Amino acid sequence: xxxxxxxxxxxPLECYLYHFLCRNVSRRGYVSTSWIERQFRxxxxxxxxxxxxxxxxxxxxxxxxxxLPVPEVLAVxxxxxxxxxxxxxxxxxxxxxxxxxxxxxxxxxxxVVAKPLASLGGKGTMLLKRIGPDQLLxxxxxxxxxxxxxxxxxxxxxxxxxxREDSATGxxxxxxxxxxxxxxxxxGKALNTVRIATLRDPSGTVHFDxxxxxxxxxxxxxxxxxxxxxxxxxxxLEGKISNITYGYETDEGPYIExxxxxxxxxxxEGKVPRWHDLLNLAxxxxxxxxxxxxxxxxxxxxxxxPVLIEGNDNWDMVIAQVIDGPYxxxxxxxxxxxxxxxxx
Numbered sequence: 419x420x421x422x423x424x425x426x427x428x429x430p431l432e433c434y435l436y437h438f439l440c441r442n443v444s445r446r447g448y449v450s451t452s453w454i455e456r457q458f459r460x461x462x463x464x465x466x467x468x469x470x471x472x473x474x475x476x477x478x479x480x481x482x483x484x485x486l487p488v489p490e491v492l493a494v495x496x497x498x499x500x501x502x503x504x505x506x507x508x509x510x511x512x513x514x515x516x517x518x519x520x521x522x523x524x525x526x527x528x529x530v531v532a533k534p535l536a537s538l539g540g541k542g543t544m545l546l547k548r549i550g551p552d553q554l555l556x557x558x559x560x561x562x563x564x565x566x567x568x569x570x571x572x573x574x575x576x577x578x579x580x581x582r583e584d585s586a587t588g589x590x591x592x593x594x595x596x597x598x599x600x601x602x603x604x605x606g607k608a609l610n611t612v613r614i615a616t617l618r619d620p621s622g623t624v625h626f627d628x629x630x631x632x633x634x635x636x637x638x639x640x641x642x643x644x645x646x647x648x649x650x651x652x653x654x655l656e657g658k659i660s661n662i663t664y665g666y667e668t669d670e671g672p673y674i675e676x677x678x679x680x681x682x683x684x685x686x687e688g689k690v691p692r693w694h695d696l697l698n699l700a701x702x703x704x705x706x707x708x709x710x711x712x713x714x715x716x717x718x719x720x721x722x723x724p725v726l727i728e729g730n731d732n733w734d735m736v737i738a739q740v741i742d743g744p745y746x747x748x749x750x751x752x753x754x755x756x757x758x759x760x761x762x
Contacts, residue, residue, distance in 0.1 A: 427452040435674055435740055447744025454735055459712070461757045467709030468731040474535050474590045477728060478509075484706050486699070487725045492530065493521050495572055495589035512591075515569035521591070522548065522565065529594040530554075532572060536586040540640035542575045544568075545594070545607060557607050558639040595727075598719040600691045603684035608634035608641045611716040612652065612690060614700040615733055618711040620756035624704045626654045626697065627712070627750075628738045631690060633663075633679070643737075644669055648677045651741040657693025659685055664740060674740050692719055699724045711757070 427450035428438070437443045449458065470480050481488050491509040495518070499511045512518050522530070527548070534542040546554040546568060556563050563571070572589050580587040594609075601610045615627040635646030643649065643666050651660040661682050667673040682688065690696065700715040703726055707713065714733020718725045739745055746754075754760075 431672055432736070435736065447746040448739055449735065449745045451736065457759060458754075459732065461754075461759055462711040463731045464709035467707070469585075470707065471710065471713065471729040471731050472536055473586050474533055474728065475509075475586075475588075478590070481703065481706070481726055486703060486706075487723065489531070489595050489725060489727065490593045492525055492527060492591045492593055493518075494535075495532075495569075495576075495591060497573065497576065497588075515566045518569050519552070519565045523551075525593075527593050529557075531592040531594050532568075533590045533592065534575065534580055534584060535588045535590055536584040537580065539644060540642040541583075542579065542589075543640050544571070545639040595718055595720045595725050598691070598721050601719045604633065604636045606634045606636035607639050608645075608647075609718050609727070610634055610641050611718045611727055612696050613649075613714055613716055613733070614697060615712070615714040615738070616700050616704045617750070617753060618704060619753045624701045625749075625753065626701075628714075628742060629654060629657075629697075630737070630741060631659055631681075632716075633681075633684075643674075644671055648679050649737065649741070650681055652690055652693075654697070657690035657697075658688055659690060660741070662741075664737065674737060690719075692724065695724050699726055703729065 428436075428445065428448075429451065432450060433439060436445070436448055438445055470476050475491075475494055478488055478491050493510045493512050496511050497513050499513055510521065512521055529545065529547045532544040532546065545557040546563070547557055549555045549562065552565050554563050554565065554568055555561070576587045576589070597609045611632050612629060613632060614629045616624050617627040618624045629652035630649045631652055632641040633648050634641035638645040638647065641647045646665070646669055648663040648665040650663045652658065659681055661680070663677045663679040663681060664674050665677045667675050696717050696719065699717055703715060704713055707729070710731055712731070712733075714730040716727040716730070718727050735745060
C-alpha cells in the first residue's frame, strides 16, 4: 500500500501527514508536492513575474506604488552597492557601519526589523530595540549589541548563508509593525499574521483559496512554524477560527502534529478581528499582480489597520491539506481545468 501511494507521487512523509495508511482514508483529491512543483506552479505562476514576491525590496516598491499598506522601509543594506543613496532615492542604501549608525540616528526609530531580501521561513530575521546611542537590544537573543555588532551580524549572514541559499543578498531595514493586541493574545515579540491564499481563474477573477492564523511562540521574533509557532484554519465567510491547532513536532520539522494550544481562550469571539478587511487586502493585492495566479499572502493587523507583509508564490499547500483536507475540491478543479490541469 505504501508503494502505491509513493508511486502516485506522494512521499512517505506526505502519506504520514495525510493519514493515507489509516483505514478508509483515500488519497482522492489530495495533491502531492511533486505535482505541485512540476505541474501546478509552472502552469499558474510565471517565473519572471514571481521576482516581485521573492525579493522583498521589489515587493515593497511594487505595492507602495499601488498605495497599499506595507511596512515602512528605512533603508536597504547592500554592501556592494556602488554608492550611498541621495535624499531623492527611496529607500536609501547603506553600505557601512557608519552609514547604519547615521541612519538610526536620523530616523530615531525605536525598534528595527532586519529582514534578508530573499530568504524564506524567517531565516536571518532580527528584531532590535534602541537602548542607547550606540546600543541595541537583540530581542531574539535577549542580549545587547552595538551598532557595529549589528552591522557585522548582517554581513556574516550575507557572506555565508545568503550567498549559498538566496537569489539576492542584502537586508531590508524596516520600522516595526506593532501587532494589534487582538491578534497578539500571548503578548509575544513577533508580529502574528494571517496567511490568506488566493487563486485567480483564467478570466481574471481572484478567489479565496485557503486561510490560516499564525500564532508565534512568545519568545520568538517570527511566527514561523519552525520557530515554535502554531497555526489554525480560518473559514472564509466570517473568519471563524478552528480550535484545532497544528505545529511542528520539533522546531526543525518536518512532522506536523496537533498542538494543545486552546484558541477559544485566546479569541473569545472565535473569529479573526476585521477579517473582511484582511481578506479584501489579499484579493486587492493579487488583482495588481500580473502572471502569478496562486499566491499565499501574509497579512498583519496592526494598531493602524491591515498591513501587507509579503506574498509567496510557493506557499505551503502541505499544511493547507493537513488543516483543510484534499485540495482538489470541485470548485478548484474547475478553475485549474482552465489552465490545462485536467489529468489530476
